[in-house]
Amino acid sequence: MSKKPNPQKWAEGSVGLSKKDMFIRQLIYNGILIAVCLAVLYPVLWVVKMALTPNAAAGLGDSASSVGFTLDNFRHVIFNQDQDGNWLFFHQLKNSVVVALITTALGVMLACTAAYGFARLNFVGREMGLQAFLVTQMFPGVVMTIPLYILLGKLGLLDSIMGLVLVYSVSALPFCVWNLKGYFDTIPKDLEEAAVMDGASRFTTFTTIILPLARPAIAITALFSFMTAWNEFILAATLMNKEMAYTLPVALKQYVGAQSASYGYFAAGAILVSIPIMALFFALQKHLVGGLTAGGVKG
Amino acid sequence: MAQVVLQNLVKQYDGAEKPTVNHISLTIHDGEFLVLVGPSGCGKSTLLRTIAGLESITDGDLFIGDKRVNDVHPKDRDIAMVFQSYALYPHMTIRRNMAFGLEVRKKPKAEIDKLVSEASSMLGLDEHLEKLPKQLSGGQRQRVAMGRAIVRRPKVFLFDEPLSNLDAALRTQMRVEIRRLHKQLKTTIIYVTHDQVEAMTLADRIAVLNGGHLQQVGSPMELFQRPCNKFVAGFIGSPGMNFIESKIVLEDGRKTVVIDEKNKIALEDDVARAVDNGQNVLLGIRPQDVVLADEANPANVTGVVDVIETLGWESHIHFKVGEHHFLAVLEAQKVVGFQEGQSIGLHVAPGVVHLFNDADEAIAHGSRCAASASKALPAQF
Numbered sequence: 084m085s086k087k088p089n090p091q092k093w094a095e096g097s098v099g100l101s102k103k104d105m106f107i108r109q110l111i112y113n114g115i116l117i118a119v120c121l122a123v124l125y126p127v128l129w130v131v132k133m134a135l136t137p138n139a140a141a142g143l144g145d146s147a148s149s150v151g152f153t154l155d156n157f158r159h160v161i162f163n164q165d166q167d168g169n170w171l172f173f174h175q176l177k178n179s180v181v182v183a184l185i186t187t188a189l190g191v192m193l194a195c196t197a198a199y200g201f202a203r204l205n206f207v208g209r210e211m212g213l214q215a216f217l218v219t220q221m222f223p224g225v226v227m228t229i230p231l232y233i234l235l236g237k238l239g240l241l242d243s244i245m246g247l248v249l250v251y252s253v254s255a256l257p258f259c260v261w262n263l264k265g266y267f268d269t270i271p272k273d274l275e276e277a278a279v280m281d282g283a284s285r286f287t288t289f290t291t292i293i294l295p296l297a298r299p300a301i302a303i304t305a306l307f308s309f310m311t312a313w314n315e316f317i318l319a320a321t322l323m324n325k326e327m328a329y330t331l332p333v334a335l336k337q338y339v340g341a342q343s344a345s346y347g348y349f350a351a352g353a354i355l356v357s358i359p360i361m362a363l364f365f366a367l368q369k370h371l372v373g374g375l376t377a378g379g380v381k382g
Numbered sequence: 383m384a385q386v387v388l389q390n391l392v393k394q395y396d397g398a399e400k401p402t403v404n405h406i407s408l409t410i411h412d413g414e415f416l417v418l419v420g421p422s423g424c425g426k427s428t429l430l431r432t433i434a435g436l437e438s439i440t441d442g443d444l445f446i447g448d449k450r451v452n453d454v455h456p457k458d459r460d461i462a463m464v465f466q467s468y469a470l471y472p473h474m475t476i477r478r479n480m481a482f483g484l485e486v487r488k489k490p491k492a493e494i495d496k497l498v499s500e501a502s503s504m505l506g507l508d509e510h511l512e513k514l515p516k517q518l519s520g521g522q523r524q525r526v527a528m529g530r531a532i533v534r535r536p537k538v539f540l541f542d543e544p545l546s547n548l549d550a551a552l553r554t555q556m557r558v559e560i561r562r563l564h565k566q567l568k569t570t571i572i573y574v575t576h577d578q579v580e581a582m583t584l585a586d587r588i589a590v591l592n593g594g595h596l597q598q599v600g601s602p603m604e605l606f607q608r609p610c611n612k613f614v615a616g617f618i619g620s621p622g623m624n625f626i627e628s629k630i631v632l633e634d635g636r637k638t639v640v641i642d643e644k645n646k647i648a649l650e651d652d653v654a655r656a657v658d659n660g661q662n663v664l665l666g667i668r669p670q671d672v673v674l675a676d677e678a679n680p681a682n683v684t685g686v687v688d689v690i691e692t693l694g695w696e697s698h699i700h701f702k703v704g705e706h707h708f709l710a711v712l713e714a715q716k717v718v719g720f721q722e723g724q725s726i727g728l729h730v731a732p733g734v735v736h737l738f739n740d741a742d743e744a745i746a747h748g749s750r751c752a753a754s755a756s757k758a759l760p761a762q763f
Contacts, residue, residue, distance in 0.1 A: 276436050277469035281483035281530070282457035291482075295473045 133350035156351035160338075165326055171334065179330040180359070181244055183312040186251040190259055190308035191301060193252065198263035199289055203275070213264070216257035224254060228321050235322055242328045247319060251312040259304045266300030267293065302370035309363055313356075331356045384447035384460075384537040384570060386410040386433065392441035393425075393432050401440065402428045404594035407752075415564050415571045419581040420591035421617070426574045429591070430540050433572060434463050446537060462531035463540040466547065468523045470515040470530075476502075477511040480529045487534075494533075501529040504566070505559075521552045528563070541573040545580065557583055578618055582606070589752075590614050596752040610751035612742035615666050621698065623736065626706045628665040630657045639665050639735065642704040645683045650732045656746040657737065663745065666736035669698070672710035673729050674717075681727030685710070687720050701726070 100108065137153040161172050200206075201213055231250055232241070240246030270293060278288040294301070316332040323329055335356065338349040386409070393403035403425045410416045418426040431437045433444060435456030444451055451459050462483075470479050477498055478485075484494045502508050505525040515523055524544055531539055541560070545553045561584055564571055575581055581588045582602045590597040590605065590613070598610040602618075609615035615623045630649075631640045637654035640646045647665075649657070657663060675681035685701025685708055697717045701708040710728060720726065737745040 271467065271469070273465050273467045273469035274471060277463070277465060277471070277530075278482070279436065279456050280434065280461070280463045281486060281534075283482075283486045284457075287486055292471055 130350045130353055133346050134354050136347065156347040157355070160348050160352045160355060169327060171326065174327050175329050175331050175334045178244060178328060179313060179332075179356075182247050182251065182330055183309050185244075185248045186255065186312035187305050187308040189248065189252040190255050190311075191305050194256055194259035194263050194304055194308075195294065195297075195301065197256070198260045199267055199293065201260065202264045202267035203272075213261075216260055219257050225317055227254070228318060231318065232321055242323055242325050244328075247322060247330070248312075250318055250322070251315060252308075254318075255308045255311040259308060262304055262307070263297065263300050266297050270296050298370050302367040306363060306367055310360060313360060385412045385414075385445075386538055386570060386572065387445040388429075388433075388442070389445070390442035391429070391432065391439060391444060393428055393437055394440045400594070402594050403432060405442070406591075406596045408589060408596060408599060410570060410572055413568045413570055415561075415573065415584060415586045417573045417575060417581040417585035417588045418591060419575055419578055419588055419617070420597075422576060424591040425594040426576075426591050427542055430463075430542055430572060430574045433538075434461060434540050435459050436463075459538075460536050461538040461540060462534050462536040463542065464524075464527045464531050464544045466543040468515070468527045468547075470523055470526055472515055475512050475514060476507060476518070476526050476529075479515065479526055480511075480533050483530060483534045497533045497535075498529075501532045504532070504563070505529050520548050521556060524548065524556060525559075528560075532563075532567070537570065539569055539571045541571065543575055544573075546575070546577070553580075560584060579620060582618070588618070590617060592617075598751050608744070609736065610744050612664060612666070612738045612744075614751075615736055615738070615744070619668055619670075621669050621709055621711065624665075624667045624669060624706075624708050625738075626665045626667075626703070626708070628663055630659055630661045630663060632659045639663065639737065641665065641683070641706065645703055647682050647730050647735055648732055649735065649737075653732070653735065653737060653746040662740070664738040664742070666738060667708075667730055668734065668736075669709040669711040671730065671734035672712070673731075674712065675727035675729045679729035679731075681729055683708070683728040683730055685726055685728055687722050687724045687726060690717070690720060690722070699726075701728070 134156050135152050135154070137151045137155065163171050165171055201209060235241050235243075235246045235250070238246070240249070274292055274296075275288050278292050283291070313330075314332060315330075316336065319330045320333045320336065323333060326334075331352070335349060335352045338345040338352060388406050388408045391403055391406045392401050394401040406429065408416075418429060420426045428437060432439055433446075435451070435454065439452050446459055446461065471482065474482065480498045480501060481494045484497060489497075498511075499508075502511055505528060507522070507525055507529060510518060510522060510526075515526065518526065524547075527544070544560075545556050548556060557580060560573075573580075573584060585602055587599060588602055588605050589599045592613050598605060598614045600608075605614060605618045609618060612625065616625070626641050628639045628641050631638055631646075633640075633646065633648070636648050637657060637659065638646045638648045672683075673679055683703055685699075685703045687699060688702050688707070689700040691698040691700070692714060695714055696711055697714045699710045699712055699717060699720065701710060739745055743751065
């Protein structure tokens with residue numbers, strides 16, 4: 084009797100293999116995956132180890148395994164005060180949160196409207212505008228540092244949250260616009276035309292039909308904007324000169340100077356800085372789902 | 383309710399070499415069900431979108447009721463459109479989908495509820511009102527799309543190939559529902575389709591388009607029985623008309639259309655008067671107009687059976703008549719025992735013969751074509 088081919092086996096490319104061969108193959112695949120995961124996670128584990136090791140400030144070990152346990156590094160980073168008794172971590176955290184939230188709100192608002200315009204409206208310079216956005220992404224951010232410093236200096240926005248927000252919003256905009264435009268392009272035009280026939284204005288159509296359907300792309304854009312503002316170091320270090328005006332990445336850098344390096348504080352600070360990003364990711368995760376337009380049009 | 387008047391309507395897209403809709407003049411009467419029909423790319427959907435206001439008008443005038451609406455925004459034209467793709471708002475419930483048009487027009491909530499409830503009862507959607515579109519079947523979604531149009535009580539309904547995404551059985555069912563809906567609402571409907579069966583079964587009048595030109599406007603039976611040109615003759619009717627290059631010859635003092643030496647059909651007097659002896663014509667015969675020859679109906683066409691397709695109560699017999707392919711629709715019981723290669727005598731009554739001249743225009747029997755039809759591209763059929 085001829086053996087029937089198993090479609091699943093065909094798909095997996097395991098046709099004709101014995102059980103033992105398949106087991107060995109699985110073992111190799113999983114071994115490779117575990118090795119890659121360890122390589123990725125090792126630096127993270129190292130940071131965790133440094134943050135929790137009592138004498139980590141003394142130097143860098145070559146192992147990610149901990150030789151003791153303490154929360155002193157976290158306590159120091161969180162409760163550190165300057166000479167005037169100001170609670171630095173609180174102010175720096177506040178700066179980071181305010182900058183990141185306003186950047187996100189401003190960035191998403193500007194990107195949504197701009198991307199919709201590029202996706203749906205025909206106007207002179209549309210193609211050129213889109214390409215110009217791409218060109219701005221081709222230069223490293225550092226190139227812009229000096230012009231931005233001079234510009235913000237003349238506007239009196241150095242050491243100011245608003246100055247930093249403006250710079251971040253604008254620098255994140257090209258990616259956000261391209262990302263959102265790509266998504267708007269996938270939303271069937273029939274839906275908008277149906278709304279027009281129903282009597283909706285362009286603005287109503289945008290806010291009640293398009294934006295709810297673009298939730299996954301908006302969530303990604305928001306996450307990207309937030310991360311851009313939250314993690315950025317070079318511009319913040321250049322444009323913010325007072326310790327009280329620092330954002331958290333700049334504050335972190337203070338622990339690893341040319342003369343001395345407090346790696347324990349640095350590692351603890353790095354973990355603290357990462358927590359909001361992880362929290363945001365989990366909060367937005369439910370919106371990062373596809374298929375929102377399912378059922379709307381026959382496709 | 384309102385009539386819709388198109389006067390020399392032209393739509394040409396930027397950069398296009400020729401207009402997609404070319405000088406179309408047409409009046410759709412108040413309460414009429416008009417079907418725009420034609421092959422893909424003939425401009426029927428563009429014409430509908432132009433009436434809707436989704437496309438601008440390049441030239442000509444468009445009136446809805448007494449009002450010229452060339453420059454009126456779609457939302458102010460008081461028309462509703464049902465899209466081929468349904469175009470339901472995927473994130474809204476069926477109730478909200480149907481209510482959306484009323485909500486943006488700021489109607490009172492009580493009135494919205496009443497209208498949605500009436501429409502959903504009419505369309506059998508009551509139990510689905512709180513569901514999302516993705517939870518419904520294709521037919522149900524199409525009903526919601528119609529419901530969304532109905533609740534607004536517009537002057538004119540526009541349907542853009544609403545059934546083409548449905549399977550054959552559902553299409554038949556929905557066709558009946560749309561016809562019933564029109565009887566109930568008595569609203570002017572302009573309905574676009576490429577399916578001539580849909581056009582024949584639904585329309586009060588059919589407008590046939592080809593290459594952006596209006597070919598002929600008339601009742602389904604008028605178009606079927608008296609097509610104005612070869613294109614309309616080929617497009618309307620299923621299966622399509624047989625076309626055979628022939629010649630008019632005077633035989634026994636009577637003008638006869640001659641396919642070849644063996645196959646000749648004597649013409650009726652009124653048709654004979656319209657053709658000249660020796661004139662080349664295109665002979666058109668509907669497959670349903672062919673009967674098997676008997677004593678009362680002597681054979682004037684002899685065909686050799688090529689392929690037999692049995693459809694139950696009728697059979698499609700593909701013959702070879704000389705060099706030509708010739709299809710006949712015959713009662714299945716009468717063709718039992720037919721063999722491929724067998725020679726069969728057929729009778730075509732003089733009264734059912736269609737003749738077309740060099741310009742593909744109907745001779746004698748045809749109705750008048752629309753004004754712009756003569757400018758049309760060469761017929762594709």
